[in-house]
Amino acid sequence: MLTEALVWVIFLAPVASFLLTGLVIRPLGSSYARLAGYATIGALGLGFVLSLWLLGSAAGTTTYDFAPHLWLSLAPGATIEMGLLLDPLTNVMLVVVTGVSLMVQIYSLGYMEGDESFARYYSYMSLFSASMIGLVLAANVVQMYVFWELVGLSSYLLIGFWHNRPSAAAAAKKAFIITRIGDVGFLLAIIYLFFQADDFALHGLNALHIPDIWEAAIPIAAGGAGIVAGGALLWLCLGLFAGAAGKSGQFPLHTWLPDAMEGPTPVSALIHAATMVAAGVFLVGRFFPVFSESEGAMMVVALIGAFTAVFAATMGLAANDIKRVMAYSTVSQLGYMMAALGIGAYNAALFHLFTHAFFKALLFLGAGSVNHAAGTFNIMYMGGLRKAMPWTYWLTVIGALSLVGIFPLAGFWSKDEILLEAWLGKGPVPASISLLVFVMLLVGVLLTAFYTYRMVHLTFHGEFRGGGEQELHDVEEAGQPAPVGVDHHVHLGESPWVMVVPMGLLGFCAIIAGWVANPIGVSSLFGVIPSHWLTDYFASGLHDGHHTPPFSILMAAISNVVALAGIGLAALVYAWPRPFTGLDPMLKAGPVHILLSQRYYLDHLYEGLIVGRIFYQIIVAVTDWIDRNVVDGMVGLVGWISRNIGGLIALAQNGQTQVYPLVAAAGGVVIIALYLILG
């Protein structure tokens, strides 16, 4: 049994390490910088242990319900509080966030070694973890929004960590601005809730308290308060989803995620696995009882998610940067989660979020390890690293197969449940939509298998193609500027143990994380895990506990056959019968390849057309005209008036001696006249 203070410690420990590393250790200079790493690791380790304890006891018999602490009482029915919302979603997320973050921090000790801003790196990392933990714990939407923005801020700081690189600064700015576009939706949703405070107060609810919002969305007939319904409910959900889409990189706000690769690789691992992008899915999951009351909102979430899953996967086919391939796979997998939420498969979506955190963090750490050896992220210049770094190779293969969804790895179980639920179509959306989502997700499986095999094959198999040194040589010959993050430093060999061990632990999780849920549904797995334990635990947080459908061998076979078909197809293109020669066979696809490698020209659309043309040439021109003519005109008018009033008064002050007594006499006459008239 935990006390409330101990739960707060999960959040406060990284806050403390942020303050300690940022304010105390960093000014001490680089000779003490490693202390920053130890402080952060210690804080997150403590948080991880407490989170496990919390999950262990909350999954048993104990329920935690701590009264929130009043911060501001704005109106009856609108109170801002600082509270802890310890439902199954939060409890599992806490373990994922602290666990993955802990692995990443340990790995960073090796990866960031020798970086001149080592302490700054760890202070940002502490802030990032603390913000995400705060977000997960929040019981009040305003409290949640504070941490939501802090997550955005710290990802901005970390993506732009090497801020002397212009591309990193631009990527950080892009991430911040594009997620902010979505955040406006979230903010509008909060403002809308605030204006419903009177209705909430009538029912004795608080419009900003999350469980009260759930109740408000449920119709009276179903035992809820039924305050928000119909069109307003749809718009409320769409506002929340806009925020989630910005953070989780859903189409059309996905463009920042691939660029976010400019940050250090462990940061990418953290962003893509446990913190930033998970926040979007978490938000929709958090408000799932609200979404599930609006069929329209669920359809939007399902279709955008399924579309993103396929759309991002196609871009992954043509990317040459190993981290970009993984970024597209993250966007694609987040699409799976959103689609699953949209079709009502709440627990399957969160299960996938859970497993994805482990194998995606593993893949990114693998990419960092590869970069450590090859000096580049471009898979065209890698190859043959299998012999040099066997540990990294096998762990990346585990992560990759898990991502593809091959039995019996973690990703298989969760993806299989999503596909199964989409196929069954028992959610709140029409069966036809559910079937469409199913088909799109199955296509996504094929594409995922293809690009994942391509990435692994080009990185690890065949002959080594020169790494960063060769790439620099080639771009020099082509007369192009050297790409950032590429150096001559090529030393083929395994990374230090401090990097391999966290990868090994994550690899272990990527194997067993699926089994933790007992997805097959046997009555007791290994004698300890009850049937569908994790997914049913998630569902126990909902009012109408959604139950996981029984495991289907047929569906498992279909998804595995499709995945293996994708791998086989990729092997045909890249490995056999003609081995890879350094020229990507995808180039033969001509315009399709150009379209994919140019990311469907969406960046051009956003930056060239929308920002460059519409924003700068039209909106800015109009506001500039208004500024020059209306605003400046009003300022000028004030000046003109006072100048001319001065002139008017100066007419009387002309120095003519007799004018003054004349005015005085006239005043006297007026006073007398008034006296006579008014008595």
Added chain:
Amino acid sequence: MSLEAMLVVAAVLFCIGLYGALARRNFIAVLMSIELMFNGVNLTLVAMGRWLAPYTVQEQLSAVLTGQVFAVFVITVAAAEIALGLGIVFALYRTNESVDLTDAATLRH
């Protein structure tokens, strides 16, 4: 002679003086007009002093003489004022070669 007649004469004197003070351009004529205004006021003071003091207290001389004393004060101040005013006329004439008030529109020369 009634009080009203006295006050009418005083008001006429005052207004003639005021008109002269505002309308004439010659500084000396303006000073003379101001003297007329003083005399209008003096006449009012004396008339009111006579009218306000009841007959029963006219034996007490001091009570009757209040208005007249005021008038004497005013005449004294007016004399001093005229002395000062004529001094200004001299100074004005020395700088402007004229005693026309419209020419005296500047504070320094």
